[in-house]
Amino acid sequence: MIGLSHYLIVSALIFSIGLIGVLRRRNLLMLFFATEVMLNAVNIAFAAISHYYNDLTGQMFAFFIIAIAASEVAVGLGLLIVLYKKYGTLNLDDFASMKG
Amino acid sequence: MYEIVAFYLFSVLAIGLFLVTVMSKNVLYAMTSLAAGMVLISGFFFLLGADFLGVVQLVAYVGAIMALYSFAMMFFDATRDIKEKNTNPALVFLLGGLSAVVLVMMFAAPIHSDAIQALYPMHEGVGNAQDVGMVLFTKYLIPFEVAALMLLVAMIAGIILAGKKMDQSLTEDIGADDEILKQKDEK
Numbered sequence: 497m498i499g500l501s502h503y504l505i506v507s508a509l510i511f512s513i514g515l516i517g518v519l520r521r522r523n524l525l526m527l528f529f530a531t532e533v534m535l536n537a538v539n540i541a542f543a544a545i546s547h548y549y550n551d552l553t554g555q556m557f558a559f560f561i562i563a564i565a566a567s568e569v570a571v572g573l574g575l576l577i578v579l580y581k582k583y584g585t586l587n588l589d590d591f592a593s594m595k596g
Numbered sequence: 597m598y599e600i601v602a603f604y605l606f607s608v609l610a611i612g613l614f615l616v617t618v619m620s621k622n623v624l625y626a627m628t629s630l631a632a633g634m635v636l637i638s639g640f641f642f643l644l645g646a647d648f649l650g651v652v653q654l655v656a657y658v659g660a661i662m663a664l665y666s667f668a669m670m671f672f673d674a675t676r677d678i679k680e681k682n683t684n685p686a687l688v689f690l691l692g693g694l695s696a697v698v699l700v701m702m703f704a705a706p707i708h709s710d711a712i713q714a715l716y717p718m719h720e721g722v723g724n725a726q727d728v729g730m731v732l733f734t735k736y737l738i739p740f741e742v743a744a745l746m747l748l749v750a751m752i753a754g755i756i757l758a759g760k761k762m763d764q765s766l767t768e769d770i771g772a773d774d775e776i777l778k779q780k781d782e783k
Binding site for chain 2: 497506512517519520533553560570573
């Protein structure tokens with residue numbers, strides 16, 4: 497039978513994949529994709545705990561996480577377009593203006 | 597039996613697709629695999645009995661957020677491969693692997709579950725959507741309204757940030773537009 501630990505382990509693995517993405521990506525759009533992966537992993541954990549403890553609070557938190565992800569994407573993509581207009585690239589290394 | 601097969605299928609496919617998202621050099625491949633992985637995650641929600649959350653995941657994540665990403669990709673050059681200079685890939689994988697091991701060990705550890713009590717228990721014989729609505733519009737009404745206000749602010753911010761100088765082409769220089777006009781004239 498599939499237990500709570502199964503879901504939590506899958507969630508942890510997907511979260512770590514997102515973390516690897518955040519650490520190794522240098523392109524801002526790809527960095528956004530990696531954060532979406534991490535948010536989804538957390539949602540799986542919330543839904544699983546909500547199911548196995550028969551409690552609705554986990555699902556509520558997952559709803560608010562989805563709302564926050566939606567607004568993050570709206571503002572973040574607007575900022576990405578402004579950055580792209582200014583610099584012509586989305587590469588993080590090209591934005592480094594302080595030499596040291 | 598059905599649940600076990602579905603769980604393992606979904607988890608293997610989701611992990612594989614998210615690995616493609618993280619490792620791929622092409623923006624289009626990364627975005628498509630991310631959308632597919634989100635559909636599979638909504639499958640997890642349906643397996644867990646959170647029907648309404650699964651539908652919201654499909655509508656809001658796959659429908660809205662991925663559509664927003666694909667619209668945004670039209671401003672950037674999506675066909676070119678992304679060149680990324682990784683200074684120390686071994687360190688990244690070491691850190692990621694270590695955090696994966698730590699998280700898995702934390703989550704696999706036994707929980708003293710008798711002490712945990714359900715704050716808002718699910719009701720027998722009541723659908724998930726109805727249950728969610730009851731809790732969302734009584735106990736979580738103020739966070740719900742604040743989230744609505746936050747989405748409004750985010751919408752206005754997105755429009756104002758992205759809406760300036762929309763008549764100019766972003767991906768190509770002005771010479772490309774002239775070339776297209778020239779080709780039209782030759783025809």
